[in-house]
Amino acid sequence: MRKRLFAVALLALTFPPAAFARGTFNPADEFTLxxxxxxxxxxxxxxxxxxxxxxxxxxxxxxxxxxxxxxxxxxxxxxxxxxxxxxxxxxxxxxxxxxxxxxxxxxxxxxxxxxxxxxxxxxxxxxxxxxxxxxxxxxxxxxxxxxxxTSSINVTLALALLTFVFTHYEGVRWNGPVRYFKSWIPEVPRVLVGPIAVLE
Known part of the structure; x- marks a missing residue:
């Protein structure tokens, strides 16, 4: 029994399913919506x-x-x-x-x-x-x-945007808009406040 099973497994490995497949297979097609x-x-x-x-x-x-x-x-x-x-x-x-x-x-x-x-x-x-x-x-x-x-960028982007909006809403609600946005800028010399604000 084991010899037969081994022979069938060897035969299956010798002739992979791709050899009998019609057409071409492109893994990227799995992500086409x-x-x-x-x-x-x-x-x-x-x-x-x-x-x-x-x-x-x-x-x-x-x-x-x-x-x-x-x-x-x-x-x-x-x-x-x-x-x-x-x-x-x-x-x-x-x-x-x-x-x-x-x-x-x-x-x-x-x-x-x-x-x-x-x-x-x-x-x-x-x-x-x-x-x-x-x-x-x-x-x-x-x-x-x-x-x-979750492999679709639409799904991850929607979940990320929800969290982004809720995070900033809570930050503004808790600290007030001026204090919240001021907390984005670290304590740096006044000359660097503009570039740091853009980067943050």
Missing amino acids: NKWVPIHIGPLDLSITKAVVYLWIGAALTILLGIVLMRSRLALPPSRRQTIGEALYEVAQTQVAEQGLPSKAIGRWFPYVASLMLFIWVVNMLGFIPLPLSGQTYHGVPVWGIYAA
Whole structure:
């Protein structure tokens, strides 16, 4: 039995699938976002693509995960669900919120940071699961494939812009506009304030 298995494995390695493939394969095609539902509002292209669908699935799974894990009744001997929920909460608090937020801002911004952490984790894990969303078919059957939605610059840029806006909003709200923007410029001689302000 082992000899047969070895012979089949050797035969499979001798004739790789690429030798029998028709056409050419370009890995860059995996990142092409074809428009499934074109939506154009003026100059904005809001078309539904593979990345958008993956984000919708990721958002739905994140909401479902949050409801299932965080909306359980607390018990003294904790259930598995409660234990997983508490572990996620602790990771979000100690590894993300306390490391990146001032102590006074944790109460206000922890829900955003924890939701963002959970969403990014779910979307990245979703990228490992083959789904029939590749946009390709083989004899009329959808081809199953994997796709990391966070590999799209649109996704990472949107998340970064949200955090950028919230960070500056909180800085202006807490310090006032003059004091906040003044804090960008380090203490340097007055001659260097202009160039440093541009660099900062």
